[in-house]
Amino acid sequence: MVTDLATLTQSADPATTEPPTITIALAVLGSSVVAGLISVILGNTRANATARRERYAQAVRTLVAWAEYPYRIRRRTSDDAVTLTALADRGHTLQEQLAESRAWIAAESRAMSEVFDACLDEINPLVGPACAIAWQQPPIAKSAEMLLGDFGPRGINAIVARMECAIIYRFGLRRLMWRGWVLHRLRRRACLPDTSPTTVE
Template sequence: MVAAAPGAAATPASVTVLVAVITSGVVAALITTVSGNMRANASLRRDRYAEAVRYLVAWGEYPYRIRRRTDDEPATRAALAERGHTLQEERAQIAGWIATDSRALVTVFDGCVRDISALVAPACVEAWSAPPVTTAAGMVLKDFGPREVGAIATRFQLATRYRFGVRRLMWSSWVLRRIGRG
């Protein structure tokens, strides 16, 4: 057996400490980067789902815009029609994004759009059939329009909680069962 030279035993220990310090720094940097990316992704997801709720409310409000038009000029009708087309395009874009994020939530979103559309379609027909508003008092629509849009939008908003925190790890079938298929 060969005897170690004096001071030789200190070198491996100092190397071990140095490696541990460097490794812990790399691991800490990696954890910081990963958690920062997770926060950024959650923030983006939150913004996109808020956009989906905003869309549902805007779609429900569309008949009110038609009903509150102040004239029947071609430019006014064209602007309202363009608003309707824009909303349809937004729906396709939002549904596409949600489908890439969650099969369960796209099912809920589609159900909410279907339910709101069932309310919006007859209200739009009624709004286009009514004369333009010519007075301030005419802007008060009393019993006109879809009434359940807020509840439907809230249903989707509550379903989005399954895309955050530990719940986002649930399988789509479990999520759909818990929220009643939207």
């Protein structure tokens, strides 16, 4: 009987008696590949979120800079060619940055595009006339004149705050929300006027 068992063991198919170490090695290799893929995906997701956060931060900075532009004009200390050229270049640069931000946001999120456009629609009518008034005023000659009193756009902080409020919907789980729902939430939080379009994708 002992001889029979030994013979059967020796003649067994090697494929059916595969050492457990091979199975373990394959399992470890498979888990390493999966872990690597997950790590790459998470890394890319974080990198994309970081880049997106910076682009939205830049858009907000540009909105604020555009609203502050009339103050820069009004507080100029000279009307010489260098000063005027620098201020004019500043205005052109801000307009280019606004256009760039508007195009990027439109491609990134239609809902956020509506918010950004609404903010610009409110800021532009305030900035334009303020710039015209500022250019007509003489340069600042002494420090006391830096106190401008009631000059300049008003309500800018509230407009920018609406943009900042809306940006949170482009990160985390909120990013997965359906556009129509996002627009509804933004209107409820006063980030968008009730008269904005309600069509969905």
